[in-house]
Amino acid sequence: MRQNDSTARIAHVFSGTFVHSTPQTAVEILENCVLGVDDEGKIAFIEKDKDLVSVSKIWGFETSDIKQLGQNEFLMPGMVDTHIHASQYSYSGTALDLPLLEWLNTYTFPVEAKYKDLDFANDVYTKVVRRTLKNGTTTACYFATIHTDASLLLGELADKFGQRALVGKVCMDCNSAVPQYKESQSECKVETDRFIKELLKKKYPNVKPVVTPRFAPSCSASLLSELGEIANNNKLHIQSHISESKGEVELVKTLFPGCKSYTDVYLKHNLLTDRTVMAHGCHLTDEELEIFHETGSAISHCPNSNISICSGMLNVRNVLKHKVKLGLGTDVAGGYSPSMLDAIRRTLDTSKTLTIQDPQHQTLTFEEVFRLATLGGCEALSMDEQTGNFVVGKDFDALRVNVCVPDGPIDLFPGEGPKVILEKFLNLGKFFF
Ligand code: GUN
Ligand code: ZN
Secondary structure, three states: OOOOOOOOOEEEEEEEEEEEOOOOOOOEEEEEEEEEEEOOOEEEEEEEOOOHHHHHHHHOOOHHHEEEOOOOEEEEEOEEEEEEEHHHHHHOOOOOOOOHHHHHHHHHHHHHHHHHOHHHHHHHHHHHHHHHHHOOEEEEEEEOOOOHHHHHHHHHHHHHHOOEEEEEOEEOOOOOOOOOOOOOHHHHHHHHHHHHHHHHHOOOOOEEEEEEEOOHHHOOHHHHHHHHHHHHHOOOEEEEEEOOOHHHHHHHHHHOOOOOOHHHHHHHOOOOOOOEEEEEOOOOOHHHHHHHHHHOOEEEEOHHHHHHOOOOOOOHHHHHHOOOEEEEOOOEOOEOOOOHHHHHHHHHHHHHHHHHHOOOOOOOOHHHHHHHHOHHHHHHOOOOOOOOOOOOOOEOOEEEEEOOOOOOOOOOOOOOOHHHHHHHHHHHOOOOO
């Protein structure tokens, strides 16, 4: 047993069943465990099959302070939404009748233009942060809009409600369909610099800026270069969209004729780094996936959106075979649901659909998808050294799940162990608050 040789004070102790992923094991179930959290929120110890009295003496806490999980309860890591448009939450669940490029022009850009109004922004951003937290999203990678002050407000709200977040002020200097919703290239640069500086100045422990070119069709080549430079000079995260729909891939070919592929557009502008996460990637070729692997860039798989606006189906198995980091995203409001449990279910549905089309396709297991929603998301956001599973020294970031609550959606039967309970939760579970 490790000794308490640090000066850390133990602030919380949980005892019971913990479920998490490791790089080697998609689902590891730790039964009869005790986990201590220090007063800085870091995991101080995890002990299995140990006598609680001796653990309490070593770590200096009272056994009466232990939070004992029930028979039908477990702790799991908080879920990670690697791609969500906070600004589109106001119309989530509607407007799913057009393909991507028309959908953007008809619904998205006119709504996003409204975030100049900080009262509107405050209402929607408060609701989206609270709603995603209620659904178990403890980490979110957000797109806001082009408006710096509203984007700063989103960061403030994530901090206030206790969500870990990357927040992106959207950059776009091309928009012929809705010309009032864009900035000039110089405004983009000045405002991105201001956004980064002001957000970092707040010193929120868990909220950081992410450089956010909307996607290649919305950005001039020189803006893309400038954003690559800003991100690389400041070692910041980068997020954008890539190869979501076939129409978009064709458009990018015409806009960037000198580039070999859509991936090459971002590569040439220094936007593919080991802190980059690109949403969708449904139509990437194997050659492009190799570039993702070489640069350490990640993909956010957004299955609800891919189906809802008929963009395509990402073959996650093929992405994983290329050893490309991958997390799940809701992509609200192209995806109609803000729930990561929905993203898990839609990921499994898409994988099974690919198997129906090609029986050789190796369907994802629920265990693998659980990992993608937790540790995989943290890897995709390059946060896995900080959180994502239960490892001593990492931030404690967890959901306490009880699958047997009155009027809940799950029934259990004799002999069902924690693995079955986890599977039922992923497929049938709901959050009640
Ligand atoms: N591509 C560029 N912008 C967007 C957006 O807001 N949503 C989706 N799904 N794709 C995009
Ligand atoms: Zn998106």
